[in-house]
Amino acid sequence: MTSAIRRIGLLTGGGDCPGLNAVIRAVAKDALRAGIAVTGFHDGFLGLIENRATELTDENTSGILHTGGTILGTHNRANPSRLARGTNPDGTPCFVDCTDDCLHHLAQRGIDALVVVGGDGSMTIAADIAERGVNIIGVPKTIDNDLFGTDLTFGFLTAVQTATDAIDRVQTTAASHHRVMVVEVMGRHAGWISLYAGLAGGGDVILLPELPFSFDVVADAVMQRRRAGKRSSIIVVSEGARPRDGEQVVARIDPTSPDPIRLGGIGKVVADRVEDLTGIESRFVVLGHVQRGGSPIAADRILGTRFGHYAMGLLRSGARSRMVAMQGLSVGMLTDVDLRVPAGKQRLVPVGRGEEHALIGAARAVGTSFGV
Ligand code: F6P
Numbered sequence: 001m002t003s004a005i006r007r008i009g010l011l012t013g014g015g016d017c018p019g020l021n022a023v024i025r026a027v028a029k030d031a032l033r034a035g036i037a038v039t040g041f042h043d044g045f046l047g048l049i050e051n052r053a054t055e056l057t058d059e060n061t062s063g064i065l066h067t068g069g070t071i072l073g074t075h076n077r078a079n080p081s082r083l084a085r086g087t088n089p090d091g092t093p094c095f096v097d098c099t100d101d102c103l104h105h106l107a108q109r110g111i112d113a114l115v116v117v118g119g120d121g122s123m124t125i126a127a128d129i130a131e132r133g134v135n136i137i138g139v140p141k142t143i144d145n146d147l148f149g150t151d152l153t154f155g156f157l158t159a160v161q162t163a164t165d166a167i168d169r170v171q172t173t174a175a176s177h178h179r180v181m182v183v184e185v186m187g188r189h190a191g192w193i194s195l196y197a198g199l200a201g202g203g204d205v206i207l208l209p210e211l212p213f214s215f216d217v218v219a220d221a222v223m224q225r226r227r228a229g230k231r232s233s234i235i236v237v238s239e240g241a242r243p244r245d246g247e248q249v250v251a252r253i254d255p256t257s258p259d260p261i262r263l264g265g266i267g268k269v270v271a272d273r274v275e276d277l278t279g280i281e282s283r284f285v286v287l288g289h290v291q292r293g294g295s296p297i298a299a300d301r302i303l304g305t306r307f308g309h310y311a312m313g314l315l316r317s318g319a320r321s322r323m324v325a326m327q328g329l330s331v332g333m334l335t336d337v338d339l340r341v342p343a344g345k346q347r348l349v350p351v352g353r354g355e356e357h358a359l360i361g362a363a364r365a366v367g368t369s370f371g372v
Pocket of ligand 1: 015143144262263
């Protein structure tokens with residue numbers, strides 16, 4: 001109950017995304033108005049492990065609603081139960097369990113509950129710490145929109161807008177040169193960004209991780225457009241997409257990260273192969289972290305504020321170990337699920353027979369190929 005909560009902790013974990021500051025602002029202002037003090041930990045769980053934090057006030061949480069990134073900083077390699085510290089004699093990273101340090105720092109600072117803003121990795125860590133008796137409320141964040149248990153995460157719609165703007169820009173240069181332009185977008189193993197931005201940007205081919213594609217089908221779609229007199233073709237490809245007979249393209253592996261594989265590079269592979277198969281000059285662009293940066297669009301400022309407000313409502317009602325969620329996009333109702341729900345799962349684009357996502361049908365209806 002609120003009367004028992006005098007101080008909350010707040011941290012942002014994992015990759016940053018637009019809208020984090022809207023959540024920080026909403027949680028802090030809501031708490032402060034209710035007489036609850038707020039400790040903001042720096043750099044995600046690393047700040048909790050190392051006991052680095054700032055007092056959040058009305059002043060330092062004002063004027064941040066429209067800003068990108070996170071004023072608290074974040075980290076995507078700081079799992080308290082498996083923190084990389086130094087190396088073993090064979091050169092492999094040495095992992096230590098710092099969970100007790102985290103519990104100690106929370107107690108020392110008089111923190112009664114912790115709000116964790118993050119993606120699947122952060123929610124899994126949060127659920128583990130909650131099992132040690134800490135009251136934690138999760139707020140779902142990621143541009144990838146792949147968090148199980150919620151239909152929407154904040155940051156996603158801004159990434160879609162950024163990718164759509166980029167597709168609009170390459171359209172004109174592609175048409176001027178009669179070229180194929182391949183636009184590689186982020187999303188890890190989920191195709192949400194390419195599906196939404198591909199549809200909004202009028203992509204001629206959209207390649208999703210959930211639908212392994214055939215280069216021949218992609219080349220056919222491009223050639224059909226050429227024969228129909230179209231000046232160019234735009235291919236939107238998820239970083240996690242792969243050909244039917246091939247693998248995902250891995251950009252790097254970081255063994256110290258809880259999520260060690262970084263995808264990237266499929267855009268070049270697609271552009272080269274399409275040029276070979278069609279004889280049409282092809283170029284590629286990798287949007288990369290541009291999709292994570294910059295000011296959140298209005299929808300993400302609103303969603304971040306609603307999520308923050310809902311998280312405080314959960315704390316006020318005495319809820320424990322819950323994650324804020326949005327279910328039913330058409331009505332946009334906020335609800336909450338057990339903090340464990342996202343652990344070890346991913347929310348992928350449904351592509352199976354009878355359950356295909358509505359946007360796939362809408363894209364096909366305007367002539368978009370999915371390379372299958
Ligand atoms: O999860 C967000 C995300 O941007 C993914 O889309 C991408 O695969 C990954 O993070 C990139 O991670 P990093 O910032 O560590 O390169």
